[in-house]
Amino acid sequence: MNVCVIGTGYVGLVSGVCFSDIGNRVTCVDLDENKINNLNNGIVPIYEPGLKELVIKNTNEERLFFTTDLKAGMDDADIIIIAVGTPEKESGEADLRFVEAVAKSIGENLSDYKVIVTKSTVPVGTNRRVKSIISEYCGHEDFDVASNPEFLREGSAIYDTMNMERAIIGVESQKAGDLLTKLHEPFDTTVMVTDIETAEMIKYASNAFLATKISFINEIANICEKLNANVMDVAKGMGLDDRIGEKFLSAGIGYGGSCFPKDTKALIQISGEVEHDFSLLKSVIEVNNKQQQRLIEKALNRFDRLEGKNVALLGLAFKPNTDDMREAASIVISEELVKHGANIKGFDPIAKDTAKKVLPSEVMIAESIDEAIQDADIIMILTDWQEIKDLDLNKVAALPGKPVIFDGRNCFSLDYVGQFDLEYHSIGRPSLVE
Ligand code: UDX
Numbered sequence: 212m213n214v215c216v217i218g219t220g221y222v223g224l225v226s227g228v229c230f231s232d233i234g235n236r237v238t239c240v241d242l243d244e245n246k247i248n249n250l251n252n253g254i255v256p257i258y259e260p261g262l263k264e265l266v267i268k269n270t271n272e273e274r275l276f277f278t279t280d281l282k283a284g285m286d287d288a289d290i291i292i293i294a295v296g297t298p299e300k301e302s303g304e305a306d307l308r309f310v311e312a313v314a315k316s317i318g319e320n321l322s323d324y325k326v327i328v329t330k331s332t333v334p335v336g337t338n339r340r341v342k343s344i345i346s347e348y349c350g351h352e353d354f355d356v357a358s359n360p361e362f363l364r365e366g367s368a369i370y371d372t373m374n375m376e377r378a379i380i381g382v383e384s385q386k387a388g389d390l391l392t393k394l395h396e397p398f399d400t401t402v403m404v405t406d407i408e409t410a411e412m413i414k415y416a417s418n419a420f421l422a423t424k425i426s427f428i429n430e431i432a433n434i435c436e437k438l439n440a441n442v443m444d445v446a447k448g449m450g451l452d453d454r455i456g457e458k459f460l461s462a463g464i465g466y467g468g469s470c471f472p473k474d475t476k477a478l479i480q481i482s483g484e485v486e487h488d489f490s491l492l493k494s495v496i497e498v499n500n501k502q503q504q505r506l507i508e509k510a511l512n513r514f515d516r517l518e519g520k521n522v523a524l525l526g527l528a529f530k531p532n533t534d535d536m537r538e539a540a541s542i543v544i545s546e547e548l549v550k551h552g553a554n555i556k557g558f559d560p561i562a563k564d565t566a567k568k569v570l571p572s573e574v575m576i577a578e579s580i581d582e583a584i585q586d587a588d589i590i591m592i593l594t595d596w597q598e599i600k601d602l603d604l605n606k607v608a609a610l611p612g613k614p615v616i617f618d619g620r621n622c623f624s625l626d627y628v629g630q631f632d633l634e635y636h637s638i639g640r641p642s643l644v645e
Contacts (some may be wrong), residue, residue, distance in 0.1 A: 212236070212394055215288035217281065217313050219246060221257060221368065221469070222330055222361045223294030228265045229372040231275040233397040238276045240284040250277040258534040258561050261369040282320045290394060291317060292359070293341070294330040303476035305334055314341045318348025326387045328357045332418075332474055334481050335411045338381070355387035358407050360414035365468065366532030377401045381410025415481070418474040419492055424459040425466045426498040432462035432639025433505075442639025443621055462639045464593065464619035465502035467529035467538040472499075503540045506591050506617045507547045509636050513615060514589075518552035521612065523587040525580060525602075526594025526620070527559035527566045534562040536569050540619065541593045549573045558583035560598050581606075587614040595620035604631045 212235045216227035219241040231237035241247055246256055253270065255263045269275035278284050285291050295309040310331055317327060327345060329338055342356040358381035363371040378395040380402060382388040388404045395402050405413075432442040442462045450457025466472070475496055482489040510517060529539035536542065541557065548555050549571045557566055558577045566576050577583035580602060584590055590607065592599060600622045607614060608631045616628075618637040628635045628643055635643040 212290060212390075213288045214238075214290045214292065214394070215240060215285045216292045216294055217241075217284075217317075218293065218295035218309075218331070219243075219250065219256075219277070220294065220296055221259070221365060222363070223292070224250075224255075224257070224266075225259065225262065225363060225368040225372055226292060226294060226330060226361065228262060228269060228275065229369065230394070231269040232265055232373075234274070235394070236274055236276075236287075237269075238278060238284040238288070240278055240281050242279060244279050247277045247279050259368050260366070260532060265369065281316050285317065285320060285325070288325060290326050290328060290390065292328045292330050293317075294361075297331045297333055297473075299473045299476060302480065304480045305332070305473070305477045307333065307337060307340075310337065310341065311344060314344035315348055318345040321345060321349040321351075321354060324353050324355075326355045326357055326390055328359045328391065330359055330361050332360065332414055332470070332477075333358075333411060334477060335408050335415075338407045338411065355382065355384050356407070357382045357387050357391055358410035359391060360410060362414075362417065365535055366530060373398070375400045377403055379410045379413050380404045381407040383407060415474055415478045418470055419478050419495070421459050422466055422471045422475050422499070423491070423495045425461075425463075425471075426495040426502070428460045428462045429465060429502045429638075430498055435639040436641075439641050440639075441625070441641070445639075462621065463502075463595075464505055464540045464544075464638070465499040467503075467540055469535065469537045472496075472538040503543045504547065505638065506544060506593075506619050507551075509617050510589055510591070511551075513636070516551070517548060517589075520553045520588045521586050522548055522553045522555050522589045522591060523577075523583040523614070524548075524555060524557040524574075525583065525590060525592045525599050526596050527557050527570070528562040528594050528596075531594055531596045532561075534559075534565050536562055536565045539593075541566070542569060544591065544593065545570050545574050553589075556583045556587070559594065560596050584610060584614060586610075586612055588612050590614045590616045592616065592618040592620055592622055595622050604628065604633060608632045 214230050214235050214237045216223045216239045219239050227237045227239040253267045293313050297305040300306045338356045338358050346352050380391045392402050435442040446460035449455050479489050527541040555574045556577045557574050563576050615634040621637045
C-alpha cells in the first residue's frame with residue numbers, strides 16, 4: 212500500500228518507518244526543511260532505540276521517503292496519516308491548530324478517494340471537524356476519515372509498534388475499516404474496528420487509566436512509609452491478581468513525559484465541556500504534582516536546610532531510554548533545589564544536551580556519574596536508567612562526603628543496599644540509616 216504520513220515527530224516518524232518496514236511505500240512529510248534534509252541523510256532528530264537503523268534500511272531499500280512537498284507526498288497515497296503535534300493550551304485543552312492546518316492542505320490537494328487517518332491524540336469529535344474542513348476545501352466527499360490512536364511508549368517505540376497489542380480503528384465506512392485492517396495485518400495483532408468517537412475516547416481513557424494506576428500506587432507508597440510497609444512487595448502482591456496486573460504499579464516520583472500530563476488535563480477539559488466533573492482524574496493529577504516534590508520533602512526532613520549542600524541528580528529524562536525531558540520530575544526538583552540554595556550537578560546518559568536547554572542555568576551538567584557524585588552530600592536518583600541501577604554502591608560509600616541517597620525510582624533492593632555503609636531513603640519503603 213502507499214501511505215503518506217504528515218508530521219515527523221515521535222508518532223509520525225516511528226509509524227512511518229514501521230509501516231515501511233512491513234512492506235508499504237511510505238512518504239513522510241514535514242514542513243521543517245532541515246529535519247527532512249537530515250532524515251534524507253539518515254540523521255534522526257530523536258533518540259529512540261532502533262529507529263535510525265530502520266530509517267537507513269528502508270530509505271536504502273526505497274520504501275521510505277521524506278519530503279516537504281505535501282502534494283507530492285499524498286498524490287499516490289491510499290492512506291494519509293495525520294501525526295502532527297497537539298500541544299497543550301494554557302487551559303489544558305489540546306491545541307488543534309496544526310491538525311486543522313493539515314486538514315485544509317489535504318482538502319486543497321485531494322483529487323481521488325483516500326482514507327485520512329488521525330493518529331495525533333485529539334479530543335472526541337475532532338475527526339468530524341477534520342472531515343468537514345477537508346470537504347470544504349476539496350469540494351467533494353469522495354474520502355473517508357478515520358481515527359487510529361497510537362499507544363507507543365517512548366524508549367521502546369519501535370518494539371511497541373512492531374509488537375502492538377491492539378490496533379484501534381474508528382471509522383464510518385466498511386471500505387475504510389477494511390483498508391486499515393489490511394494495513395495492520397502484518398503486525399499480527401488484534402484489530403478492533405469501532406466508531407470514530409469511541410476510538411478517540413479509547414486513547415484518552417487508556418492514558419488516564421495508566422496515570423491513575425501510577426498515582427494510586429504512589430499514594431499507597433506514601434502510606435506504606437508511615438506504616439513501615441514495603442510498597443514494592445505490596446505492588447507485587449496486588450499484581451498477582453490478574454484483574455489488577457503487575458504493570459504500571461512502580462511507585463516513584465510520579466509520571467512525566469509528553470502524554471500522561473497533557474492527556475489527563477485534556478480529558479478533564481473534554482469532560483468539562485459536556486458538564487461532567489471528572490473529579491477522580493483531577494485527584495490523579497494533584498497526587499502526581501505532589502509526588503514530584505517527594506524527594507525534596509524527604510531531604511528537607513533529613514537536613515532542615517539545603518542551602519550550600521552539593522546535590523547530584525542522577526537521571527534527568529522523564530524515564531529511561533529517551534532524551535525527552537518534557538514534564539520530567541528533574542525540572543521541578545532542580546527548580547526547587549535552586550530556590551533552596553543547593554549546588555546542583557546533574558547527570559543523564561543521553562539527555563545531557565536537552566538538560567542544558569531546559570534546566571535552570573544554575574544546574575551543572577556532568578559528563579559521568581562519577582563526576583556528578585564525587586563531592587556530593589546528597590544523591591537524588593530521578594530516572595531508573597540501567598547505568599544508574601548498575602551504580603557501584605561500594606564506591607558511593609567510600610566518597611569523602613558520605614552522600615545520603617534519596618532514590619526516587621526504587622532502583623535497589625533494601626537487602627542489597629543494607630550491605631553497604633550508606634544512608635538510603637526510597638519511595639514507600641523503610642529508610643536505611645547507618
Ligand atoms: C505513555 C503510554 O504508555 C503510551 O501508551 C502512550 O501512547 C503515550 O504515553 P510514555 O509517555 O512514552 O508512554 O511513557 P510510559 O512508559 O508510559 O511512562 C510514563 C511515565 O510514567 C514515566 O515518567 C514513568 O517513569 C512513569 N511510570 C510508569 C511510573 O512512575 N510508574 C510506573 O509503574 C510506570
